[in-house]
Amino acid sequence: MVIKRYLKTIFYTLKITEALALFRERLAFYLSKSEIDFYFKKIISHYFDLEATTLALTPNHVFESQEVKQLKEVLSDLEKQKPLQYILGEADFYHYTFKVSEDVLIPRPETAELIEWVKESYSDTQKTLSLLDIGTGSGCIAVSLALANANFKVYALDKFQHALNIAKENAINLEAKVSFFKHDITQNFQWETPLDSIVSNPPYLISNEKKQMRPNVLDYEPYSALFTPDKNPIYFYEKIVSFAQLYLKKNGYIFFEINPTFVKSIVSLLEENSYSNIEIRKDAYGKERMIKAIKN
């Protein structure tokens, strides 16, 4: 009996179709079939270098015992609703793959739209421009901007060293020139370089939004990257605007990713601080998600 069990663990193999069926069965409680299939293809590509077409072209492909062990570990993490990006240690964002860990927010597709907006705002400019990403996290905004236009001189800051470590690794891996700084935007600090643009996707959720959030976000993503004080949801925007009063050049731009619920308060904040040409853009889901304004 013991030997039989031992042999089973050593020689346990699984056909690719059986493995997929197992994933579909065990994850159906929170993922749709198409999500599971998408995840499965990502996993077999990441760990075993198998093309997504393997499923259709060689349905008899067999995973050996070590591979089955690996698949089961991933499946067990997914059952706990751990985001796939944290399991794989990487996330696709904009045109690149970024290293991620539970120290940083998983970059979201909405944020890529903000990068496009910055890029398009400077498409006619040939001069060197200084841009600062506040709350850089994985560095996804800063690195993507640095790679988007050779005229962008990109700076990035975050309060947390463990996030900055990931961001720096991403800049090195993707060969982007970004200068990183550890600063808390809620505190006063000296900044050396006058800025042409400030770009930020600061924490913008309040606690009553937790009800609509899936456990994969709430249980795994860093609280300090997601949540703003309930008593002042635009707290980080206020701090960034105060910083911009000192260090953003006249006619410089502010680009914010925003919580659609607080769009009016953020527009008022910008108007009170004499910003003009305030534009709001919607994300792919039709939600007001981004703001651009010019400092007068």
Ligand SMILES: C[S@@+](CC[C@H](N)C(=O)[O-])C[C@H]1O[C@@H](n2cnc3c(N)ncnc32)[C@H](O)[C@@H]1O
């Ligand atoms: C919503 S996340 C954005 C991360 C990344 N820029 C992105 O778009 O995926 C907000 C970031 O702000 C950082 N942060 C939170 N409080 C901060 C503070 N007081 N000063 C500077 N950065 C802060 C968090 O560590 C986190 O990386």
